[in-house]
Amino acid sequence: MNCRDIEKHLSAFIDNALDDEIRPRVEEHIASCTECAEKLSALQSVSNALGDLPIIKAPSDFMENLHKRIKPESFLKKLFRTLFVPFRIKIPIEFATAAMVGVLVFFVTTTQQDVKQLPVSSMEKRAFEVNEPLTQMKDTPVVRKEEERQNAVMPSTVPSPAKAEGSEPFELALVIMPKVTGRLQTQPVEMEYTSDLKKEPAAEEKQKISESPLTGLSVSEKTMSRSTADTYREGRTEDEAGEDQDKANSYYTPSAPEPGGIMIQVKSLIEQINGRIVTVKDNKDSGHSLNAEIPADKYDNFLNQLKPIADFKTPPPDVSIKDMETIRINIRIVDPG
Amino acid sequence: MKETVLSNADSSEDHDLIRSFCAGEKAAFDKLVNRHKDRIYNLCYWFLGDFQEADDMAQDIFIKAFGSLDKFRFESAFSTWIYRIAVNTCKNRIKSMEYRYKKWMDRLDAGPENGNPVNIVIENNVNSPQEALEKKEQTATIRKAINSLPPDKKTVAVLRDIEGLSYEEIEKITGLNSGTVKSKLSRARMDLKKKLKGVLK
Numbered sequence: 001m002n003c004r005d006i007e008k009h010l011s012a013f014i015d016n017a018l019d020d021e022i023r024p025r026v027e028e029h030i031a032s033c034t035e036c037a038e039k040l041s042a043l044q045s046v047s048n049a050l051g052d053l054p055i056i057k058a059p060s061d062f063m064e065n066l067h068k069r070i071k072p073e074s075f076l077k078k079l080f081r082t083l084f085v086p087f088r089i090k091i092p093i094e095f096a097t098a099a100m101v102g103v104l105v106f107f108v109t110t111t112q113q114d115v116k117q118l119p120v121s122s123m124e125k126r127a128f129e130v131n132e133p134l135t136q137m138k139d140t141p142v143v144r145k146e147e148e149r150q151n152a153v154m155p156s157t158v159p160s161p162a163k164a165e166g167s168e169p170f171e172l173a174l175v176i177m178p179k180v181t182g183r184l185q186t187q188p189v190e191m192e193y194t195s196d197l198k199k200e201p202a203a204e205e206k207q208k209i210s211e212s213p214l215t216g217l218s219v220s221e222k223t224m225s226r227s228t229a230d231t232y233r234e235g236r237t238e239d240e241a242g243e244d245q246d247k248a249n250s251y252y253t254p255s256a257p258e259p260g261g262i263m264i265q266v267k268s269l270i271e272q273i274n275g276r277i278v279t280v281k282d283n284k285d286s287g288h289s290l291n292a293e294i295p296a297d298k299y300d301n302f303l304n305q306l307k308p309i310a311d312f313k314t315p316p317p318d319v320s321i322k323d324m325e326t327i328r329i330n331i332r333i334v335d336p337g
Numbered sequence: 338m339k340e341t342v343l344s345n346a347d348s349s350e351d352h353d354l355i356r357s358f359c360a361g362e363k364a365a366f367d368k369l370v371n372r373h374k375d376r377i378y379n380l381c382y383w384f385l386g387d388f389q390e391a392d393d394m395a396q397d398i399f400i401k402a403f404g405s406l407d408k409f410r411f412e413s414a415f416s417t418w419i420y421r422i423a424v425n426t427c428k429n430r431i432k433s434m435e436y437r438y439k440k441w442m443d444r445l446d447a448g449p450e451n452g453n454p455v456n457i458v459i460e461n462n463v464n465s466p467q468e469a470l471e472k473k474e475q476t477a478t479i480r481k482a483i484n485s486l487p488p489d490k491k492t493v494a495v496l497r498d499i500e501g502l503s504y505e506e507i508e509k510i511t512g513l514n515s516g517t518v519k520s521k522l523s524r525a526r527m528d529l530k531k532k533l534k535g536v537l538k
Contacts, residue, residue, distance in 0.1 A: 008520070008523060010523070011519065011522055011523035011526050011527075012519045012522075012523065015497070015504070017504055017519065042530045042537075043526050043527070043530060045530075045537040046498075046526050046529045046530050046533060046537065047498050047526060049475075049479055049533065049537050050479065050483070050494065050495075050498035050499050050529075051498050051499070051501065053383065053476060053479060053480075053499055054476065055375065055379050056378060056379045056382040056383070056388075056391070057375045057378065057379070058374040058375050058377075058378035058392075058395060059392065062374055062378070062392070062395070062396070063367065063370060063371070063374070065392075065396060066370065066396050066399055066400070069396055069400055070400055070403055077404065078404065081404065
């Protein structure tokens with residue numbers, strides 16, 4: 001070992017902290033090297049000087065001042081530390097928790113909406129959107145008793161009987177569509193029957209038309225075919241016959257009846273059974289629907305009168321609850337098919 | 338050299354006091370403070386070189402201990418734990434801008450040679466007022482020399498030569514290994530030897 005190596009070990013040599021292997025070498029070198037011995041002495045002086053420095057004791061009021069600082073700080077600092085410290089850990093965790101709660105709330109709310117909408121067909125959903133008093137509809141609306149309604153997972157389409165027994169009228173919904181038949185439109189058809197032989201059947205058909213419970217103007221497609229065939233027999237030109245055919249087609253071919261057309265008849269029916277029409281929506285944009293209140297005892301009668309002019313999209317609810325005076329009925333008229 | 342390392346009995350007594358404190362006996366903390374306040378205050382003074390700073394830091398250290406004593410795991414002596422807090426708190430204070438600005442202002446106010454007038458009672462055996470004055474000046478010079486050391490060197494020098502802790506204790510407090518502690522202490526003493534040339538006999 002040279003002096004430079006020895007110098008590195010002098011400090012540890014003073015503290016008697018050298019390994020047994022190195023210590024004898026350092027001792028041997030110091031004994032023969034005056035320069036290293038002087039360095040050792042100087043380092044020893046430094047160490048001794050630091051060790052001889054006076055101990056600076058805490059002032060007598062140290063504890064008192066400490067108590068003053070601890071008491072006011074303890075609560076707020078502890079609260080702050082509990083909530084936020086250490087920042088690097090707690091703040092990201094708090095943000096993550098808040099985000100998870102947000103996502104959870106979002107999923108819960110959206111899932112519940114999905115569950116509500118699940119059993120409602122698209123058509124009925126439209127009816128639901130229009131009919132504000134009715135909150136939900138099902139494929140087969142039935143009046144449920146209170147226990148069934150409470151036990152049901154899905155909300156019932158019909159309000160509870162308890163509600164019906166109270167001041168609020170009983171509510172139900174009907175979705176109907178006009179019957180698909182060939183029919184006359186508002187303009188009367190002027191037809192000339194030149195064949196005397198065929199005048200009688202034509203008169204019979206007119207009689208049938210006048211007896212029709214629907215509009216009094218309906219004729220069957222089969223009947224019209226026969227009438228137009230007669231025109232050919234009378235030697236009319238093909239062009240004239242073709243014009244008549246087109247004319248006939250335009251008035252008599254089977255077509256989807258307009259929902260608005262049946263509205264007048266429904267209104268009339270309601271008035272016949274002493275019902276009261278509350279609201280009517282009758283345009284293409286918002287749909288065709290009608291809110292009305294009818295006497296409860298006339299409900300079956302109303303349905304019977306409605307059957308000839310319209311098909312029920314869904315079977316009408318069977319109202320069997322007694323002690324009911326009025327039924328609030330929402331009728332939505334939809335296109336057939 | 339002072340021997341301030343606590344014995345196992347002292348350490349065990351500290352642990353009992355901590356358990357009492359955690360059980361709700363607040364007075365146990367006062368006893369802990371009384372047992373260690375002078376060592377911590379001494380460390381702070383020689384680390385920071387200023388009475389006011391030492392006072393503030395020593396209080397900060399015990400307030401930190403008060404706040405986290407319930408997390409003490411009894412794996413080490415309380416003295417080691419509180420020294421670790423003390424060293425880290427003092428190092429952070431030295432790094433702080435506020436401390437640097439204060440030191441800079443002190444130097445401007447006091448001039449290059451005056452420094453901090455040290456009101457230290459020299460308790461060593463001195464035979465005359467002249468000797469007491471010389472001792473006082475020497476102490477002020479050593480304080481300035483220590484104060485000029487980089488924090489790492491200062492830490493090991495103060496812990497070993499002023500506080501009288503063992504190498505093993507220093508390793509636990511600083512987290513350094515044995516070789517690093519030895520080499521840092523050696524360099525710190527070399528630096529002080531140069532700075533105190535002519536002062537020390």
